[in-house]
Structures are given as structure tokens and as C-alpha cells.
Amino acid sequence: MKIKSLAKILLTLLLVFNFSSAWAANTIKWSMQGDSLTLDPHAQNEGPTTMVSRQVYEALVTRGLDMSIGPQLATKWKAVNPTTWYFFLREDVKFSDGTPMTSEDVVFSILRAKQPTSDFKEYISSISSVKAIDKYTVQIKTKEPNPILLNQLSNIFVMSKAWATKNFSIVPQNWNASQETFASTNAMGTGPFKITLREPNTKTVFKKNGKWWGNVEHNLTSIELLPIANAATRVAALLSGEIDIVTDAPVQDLGRIGSSGGHKVESTPQMRTIFLGMDQGADQLRSGNTGDNPFKKKEVRQALYQAIDIEAIKKKVMRGLSEPAGIITFPGVTGYTKALDKRLPYDPEAAKKLLADAGYPNGFDVELRCPNDRYVNDEAICTAVVGMFGKIGVNVSLNSQTKSKHFKELKNKKGDFYMLGWGVPTLDSHYVFHYLYDTGASWNRVNFTNARVDELIKVMEGEVDLDKRNAAIAEAWKIVKDDISYLPLHHQVISWASAKSVNVPIRPNNEPLFRFSSKN
Amino acid sequence: MVMLVVAFVSFSLFTFVGDPVHNMVGEETSDVEREEIRETLGLNDPIPVQFMRFVGNASKGNFGISYQLRRPVSELITERLPATLELVFVSALIALITGTLLGVYTGINRKSFLSDLILAISLLGVSLPTFVIGILFIYLFAVILGVLPSFGRGEVIELGFWTTGLLTISGLKAIILPSVTLSLFQMTYIIRLVRAEMMEILQMDYIKFARARGINERTIHYKHALKNGLIPVITIAGINIGTLVAFSIITETVFQWPGMGFLFIQAVKFVDIPIMSAYLVFIAFVFVMINFIVDILYYFIDPRIRVKSGAANG
Numbered sequence: 001m002k003i004k005s006l007a008k009i010l011l012t013l014l015l016v017f018n019f020s021s022a023w024a025a026n027t028i029k030w031s032m033q034g035d036s037l038t039l040d041p042h043a044q045n046e047g048p049t050t051m052v053s054r055q056v057y058e059a060l061v062t063r064g065l066d067m068s069i070g071p072q073l074a075t076k077w078k079a080v081n082p083t084t085w086y087f088f089l090r091e092d093v094k095f096s097d098g099t100p101m102t103s104e105d106v107v108f109s110i111l112r113a114k115q116p117t118s119d120f121k122e123y124i125s126s127i128s129s130v131k132a133i134d135k136y137t138v139q140i141k142t143k144e145p146n147p148i149l150l151n152q153l154s155n156i157f158v159m160s161k162a163w164a165t166k167n168f169s170i171v172p173q174n175w176n177a178s179q180e181t182f183a184s185t186n187a188m189g190t191g192p193f194k195i196t197l198r199e200p201n202t203k204t205v206f207k208k209n210g211k212w213w214g215n216v217e218h219n220l221t222s223i224e225l226l227p228i229a230n231a232a233t234r235v236a237a238l239l240s241g242e243i244d245i246v247t248d249a250p251v252q253d254l255g256r257i258g259s260s261g262g263h264k265v266e267s268t269p270q271m272r273t274i275f276l277g278m279d280q281g282a283d284q285l286r287s288g289n290t291g292d293n294p295f296k297k298k299e300v301r302q303a304l305y306q307a308i309d310i311e312a313i314k315k316k317v318m319r320g321l322s323e324p325a326g327i328i329t330f331p332g333v334t335g336y337t338k339a340l341d342k343r344l345p346y347d348p349e350a351a352k353k354l355l356a357d358a359g360y361p362n363g364f365d366v367e368l369r370c371p372n373d374r375y376v377n378d379e380a381i382c383t384a385v386v387g388m389f390g391k392i393g394v395n396v397s398l399n400s401q402t403k404s405k406h407f408k409e410l411k412n413k414k415g416d417f418y419m420l421g422w423g424v425p426t427l428d429s430h431y432v433f434h435y436l437y438d439t440g441a442s443w444n445r446v447n448f449t450n451a452r453v454d455e456l457i458k459v460m461e462g463e464v465d466l467d468k469r470n471a472a473i474a475e476a477w478k479i480v481k482d483d484i485s486y487l488p489l490h491h492q493v494i495s496w497a498s499a500k501s502v503n504v505p506i507r508p509n510n511e512p513l514f515r516f517s518s519k520n
Numbered sequence: 521m522v523m524l525v526v527a528f529v530s531f532s533l534f535t536f537v538g539d540p541v542h543n544m545v546g547e548e549t550s551d552v553e554r555e556e557i558r559e560t561l562g563l564n565d566p567i568p569v570q571f572m573r574f575v576g577n578a579s580k581g582n583f584g585i586s587y588q589l590r591r592p593v594s595e596l597i598t599e600r601l602p603a604t605l606e607l608v609f610v611s612a613l614i615a616l617i618t619g620t621l622l623g624v625y626t627g628i629n630r631k632s633f634l635s636d637l638i639l640a641i642s643l644l645g646v647s648l649p650t651f652v653i654g655i656l657f658i659y660l661f662a663v664i665l666g667v668l669p670s671f672g673r674g675e676v677i678e679l680g681f682w683t684t685g686l687l688t689i690s691g692l693k694a695i696i697l698p699s700v701t702l703s704l705f706q707m708t709y710i711i712r713l714v715r716a717e718m719m720e721i722l723q724m725d726y727i728k729f730a731r732a733r734g735i736n737e738r739t740i741h742y743k744h745a746l747k748n749g750l751i752p753v754i755t756i757a758g759i760n761i762g763t764l765v766a767f768s769i770i771t772e773t774v775f776q777w778p779g780m781g782f783l784f785i786q787a788v789k790f791v792d793i794p795i796m797s798a799y800l801v802f803i804a805f806v807f808v809m810i811n812f813i814v815d816i817l818y819y820f821i822d823p824r825i826r827v828k829s830g831a832a833n834g
Contacts, residue, residue, distance in 0.1 A: 404538025
């Protein structure tokens, strides 16, 4: 009896052991700090969630390795008038369960992304109707001409209507529901990989989808996503060979990883700009001592700007991994130019003079609010600038706190002076103006207001003539840059660290595309 | 009662942890829409109302849906319970066995160099924070020696609702570092306790009589002295199991151990109120249960209590 049960255990052990070694064939083990929050492609518009969905789900159009928009499930498209678009679908696409993908699935998915429980409903709020013209043609109408529709559609994933209906997942999970939707923990897409095992926050296994329509450019049999929250543990796992690639390697460990012999580090500017905002709307600073609001004067804003030694921050705080910024947008975004991105020179003497000219020869008091767990070295950057402002006589006290509190208080209009980072998922300047500069916009906490800029934003939203639109963007950038409404700091740089045998092309949006990856 | 108080205190604290809605929606979401979500989730209600709703639902076994993971909280907790309990069980075992053995050794050989060394190292174990010890272990055993995994739970086997990592080689390898890390603090505690007990008992008359009767030292140490010394050790260790469950938060984060403590840390970062409240109530429940069990154990272990209550009844 005893021997029998012992034999059973040994047999199980043997099976498990064999199983795991059989999986080792060309598997990339991928790690990052967090996991996808849900496999439901419309429930969360959030970094790691989209990264995972992108390997399994596809959209009408998509961004390639160079970040340009290209065809994916749609082979071509045309706008018959400024608000009506036709998309012509590939006819050879199958979901990973073998059922063919048709216009019905596309219509279903876009409507699903517009449901109240979807996190994309705001993102594609310009779409007024979507319908299937025939089996492989979809018509999309927008409320107003929408020059960035393709950008937006590249993030709306297509799922199987039949599968979602069968599994009670017609709408994304509701926070108030008592039952869980099947699509949160399972996936049915048309992409190059399919998910075969899902243990949230522990392990997600992707296997090559043999039924994928595309040209296979990778040599992988599977991918394993093994999130590790603690940065030191993540680096240790990479160095010990338990992990092949880390897509959010901590800045302070890059040197050691690169010099370990078996590993390499790649860096590229990320699509996020860090800056400081100054409330110019309040009549009196909440945390000030002068009884008025110095930020209302452009000289003061310029003085603060020129007091920041951005190269020192780059060298000491960011260890070389940042790109000093002149505007709140980055290379690759429509409207970005090198000339705009040039900073005013660092000049503390000029800054002191500007302050004196503005009527604050002895400076003033103000509180700077910063998150301490949101951006790369956010708190350290704030500590550094506080010292730099001190040198020109502006006495800044620092209040750094966790992101949930920082953003809550920012939204509740607390504080005068704050740090914020802004990414541009649509890769179009409009996204920046719409949220940061439009009068009364939801993130316009500096209370910037300029009638001409508001007009130009309307042009960006409705103008389909690209030349006219680009001229509007350029003019708007010039106005806000000259006004120094914000103090831009730098564009973040991302770094991926991997074993030398693994090749995953790095991308500025921090999203790996494993269909272009290989392992030797 | 204790659990109600814990639930109420934690609810009052949740107002200070930040705004979950900011984490729940994309930055495009308008302020009006944020307000709507806050309203549907009941976050605008006064604390007592939110608290009563929580108690009402919890008594029906419904802890709500996680804001972040959008899955039922009760399911998330049952999924992660086995990992935490296995970790706590193994480390309690390590702490108890190693702690007792080393305690006896240092208690008997008070003057030896090895005893001093053990005590010195154990002092280090208490003074270094858990995450530093964990990371030191990872660098030594995973990166430099490459013998043990640095994170995770290895292969697990499902036994009904329970998943276990104790039946596979990779699972056993994976539990070594986190459980040793977690046990160090308790172990030190037990070493010192056993040592003190042994030193005290070895001075007692009945030990002297035993020696006089010519019983060999080994039997005296382990059969007569240790047996009596263990009573307080077991009670203390029992109570401390609750502490182990709570301490496991840090160990689980360092080793990416898929247990409840790790779930809780992530929930705090996200302001995932349903998970935080359910976890805190659960921990309160564990402490209440352990205290209850220890009280009952007292009755069985210590004959004096039995005699007293027997006398009172009779």
C-alpha cells in the first residue's frame, strides 16, 4: 500500500518534470512589474493589459515595428465623405477555434467597446454608428470628421461574436455585477498566439496559433509571461536565466545587467513627457506667502524654467536615460519638430533677474506636489528641482505621495504646482492640446486659456486637409511654447534587458510584438 | 465582534488611501463620467453607509468585485489562500524544529563557541528586515549558485479546490527560500525562548534527582527537561502563526509568491477597496480563530487549568 502510493507520487513527479522540459523548446520567458489586469480586450485601457491582448487579439489596422499605421484585419479602407468610412476585411482570417472572422465580429467588437462598462467608450466616442455592409465590408460613421480614426481603431481589438455570446461575455465585466464574465480569464482572438494557461499575476502561457493568417516571422513555440513585482527579484531572475526578457528594467541595474556577459540592454525614448504645471488661474497661491499668484507672470514661469539644470537631472537622477524636452510631446507624434523641442538655456543668473523684474527679488514660497510611484524616479526629480529653485530664491517645499493620492488631489484642484507625465497613444498632437491646453479641459490644471488655441484645436478635430491641419498644429505649439504654460522636463527613456540569445525589437510605446521576435 | 471593529476601522482608513476611480479608468475619461462611476460604486456615500452595506453583503458571503481585476473577491482569495497557508505552514515547521534544536543546544552548551555563533547569527536575523534577507538569499542561491529559483511557486498540482506545490520537485525547491526567509524571525524567537526555558529547568530539583539516579544526560535533556520547556513554546508559536500570515506580505512580494499578502499589496497600490476590506477581515478572522484554538489547547496541555475548572464545577 505504502509503496504503491509512493510510486504514484514518483510517477506524478516524473510526468510533471517531463512536461516542463518538453515546453522549453523555443519559449521566451517574459517578465515585467505588473500583469495584464484582464484578458477582456475592452475592459481596461491600460499598458500591460493591452500588451497581453495585442499578442492574441488583432484590430482593423495596427502599428508596425516602426509605429506607422498599416493594415491588419482590414486590407484597405476609404472615406467616401469626411464622416463615412468603409473598411474591407481580409477574407482568410480565422479565430483560434477555427471559426472564420467576418464583418459581424468587427461590428460586434466595436459596439462592445462602446458599452458603458468598456474602458474604451470615451476613446472612440466619435464613432456614431457601425454596420456590416456585406460579409467582408464594414461601414463606420463618425459624428464629426475624425482625422485620427485609424489611430483609435488600432487599439480596438476584434473578438469572436459567437464565442462571446456563447460564454455570456457580450459586455465587459461590470464592477457591480455578482457574476464574473468568462472573457476576463479567457481569450478568443485572431492573433499569432493564443492563451493556453492563465494564472493571474503568476503565469500566462501563449502558444503559437497554427491557424494564424499572417506570414510567420518568429520562431517561437510559446511565450510565458511571468510578472515579478519586486525590481530586485526581477533582475535576479533575469541574471539567473529564469527569465529571458524584462521590459521594464530598473535604471540603476542596467549597467550591471549589460556587463554580466550573457545579457544585453536596449533603450529607446518612450512616448511620455514629464513636466511641471503651475496654476495660473488662482488669484492667490494656496501654499504661497506673497498674497498673490506669481505664476500669473510669464517672467516668473520663465525664471523657474531657466533655473532647471536639466542636464544635471539627466546625468545624476536619470543616469543618462532621459531626453531633455522643450514641449510636451515627442518624436513620432504628428506636429513634433526638433526646433520646438529645444529648451531655453539653463541660466540661474538670468532667472534671478527675471524674478526681480517681475517684482519678486526675494523669491516666494510654494509647495510642489509629486507622485512617488508613477514615473521613472519621479520623487528624485522633484527633490532635484526643489534644490535648483532654491538657488534662485524660490522656496519650494516638496509634497510627494503615492499616485492614487497625487492624482486624486490634482483632480480635486488642490495645490498650485505639480508634476505630471503625458503620453500620446494616438501619436497626434491633438491629444495633448485636447487634454492639457483646451480651455477648461479635464487635465488643464494650469488653467491655461487662449482663444486662438481653442480655435486651432477645433481645426485639428475637424480638418481633413492635412496641410491645413498641420499648419494649425504648428501654430498652436508656437503659442503655448512661447507662453511657457508648463515647464517641460524630459521625455522618458525605456530600457529592455534580455538574454543575448533573445531578440525582441524594442518599441517606443513599450509594447513588445512577439510576432517579430526570435530565440536562438 | 473583533472582526466588526477591524472592518469599521479599515473602512474609516480607506478615505485616506486615495481615489480608486483614477486607477480604474483611462486618462481620457471626463470628470462627469468619473463622478458617475464613483456614484455607482457608492463611494460618495458616508462611511457608515458604506460600512453597513459591506457588512450586509459580507454576511451573505459576497465581498464584491475587485476594482482592478474585475473578478469576485471571494474567488480571488480562495485562489490564493493555499499558497499563503502552505508557506506559513512550512515556515512555522522550520521555525519550530530548527528553533527548538538550536535552542536546546545553546541551552545545554552555554559556553561553547558554536552557541555564541548561533546566538550572534540569530540576532542578525532579527535585526535585518525581511526583504533584505530575502534579496540576499535570492542573490546567493539563485544568481551566484544557481541552485534554487528566485521567484514563484514552481509547478503546482490541483487537488480539488486546493492547489499544492509540495508534491512537485520544482514546487519544493521554490518554497525553500521564501519559507526560510519568513521563518527566521520566529526561529530566533524560539531559540531564545527554548534556551531560557532549558537553562531554568536544568537548575531544578527534579533534574538534579534524575542525575543522581544515574539517568544518562541525553534522556534528561530531551525527555525530562525539553518536554516541560515546550509548553510555553507551543503556545507562543501558536499565537505567532497569525503573525506569520501577516508577515508573509513582505516575503510574498519579494519572492513573487502568489498568495494573499501579495494580492493585498497590489490592492493597496490600486486602492482596490473590496480586496483590502476582505483581506483585513480575513486576517482578523485568522487571529480570532488562532486565539480561540490556543485557549482550548491550554486546557489540554496544562493539567492545572483542567483541575481548576473541574474543581469549580464540582
